[in-house]
Amino acid sequence: MANETDAPLSITRDDAPDGVVLSLAGELDPHTAPDLQDVVEAILAGDGPGALALDLGGLTFVDSSGLRVIIAAKQGADERGWSFELRSPSDTVQRLLDVTGLTDHITIRS
């Protein structure tokens, strides 16, 4: 049974020997994007540099606010010497990444 208090975006952190993976599920929009930004900033401000990956496979919605957090994450990673990549974008998310040119600047793994 669905939990009525489930947040619209869940962020699951996995600390692996080769880096940190944040798995996102749900909706990334103006309401939830600040939550992701906070998590990313905390990781990049911590022990590093290292590798950070965002797994987008569970996202059911993304808009420009989410894309802007991804852009900021990439910039923050670059500034601190972290590697950064996106994983498993859906077709819709991939289209958004394409139209904004992010695919030219960010490693994306299917």
Add this chain to the structure above:
Amino acid sequence: MAPGAAPPVRLSIPAQARYLRVARLTAAALAGDLDFSVDDIEDLRVAVDEACAVLIAGDGDDPEAVLELAYAVDGQGVVIEGSTTVGAGRAPEVHVVTAEVLAMTADACDFATDAEHRSFTLRKEPRGQDA
């Protein structure tokens, strides 16, 4: 309204980001009854979300502010109008990434402002076939 045309669906939600989901769900439900592909519906969800987000962005939080939306069928497509008192008198600010996304997902989206309201009119026609 043309004779025989379905009346618009009207929605009134708090002008807060947490309620944009409701605007998206309503757009998807309406488009689902039309000849919109899955991709078209996804685009419409994104487009209405982006337009609403631009409208309600403001430098102050008025917990009483409301976003009024009207969803109408226009031929084969959908026209969505939004209006709020948030930021009235100030031109809506459209970030470059937002503008790119809107250009991809909507056929047209025009913003306007006057002394009492900010508004948008968004149009989307079905365009693609599902793969």
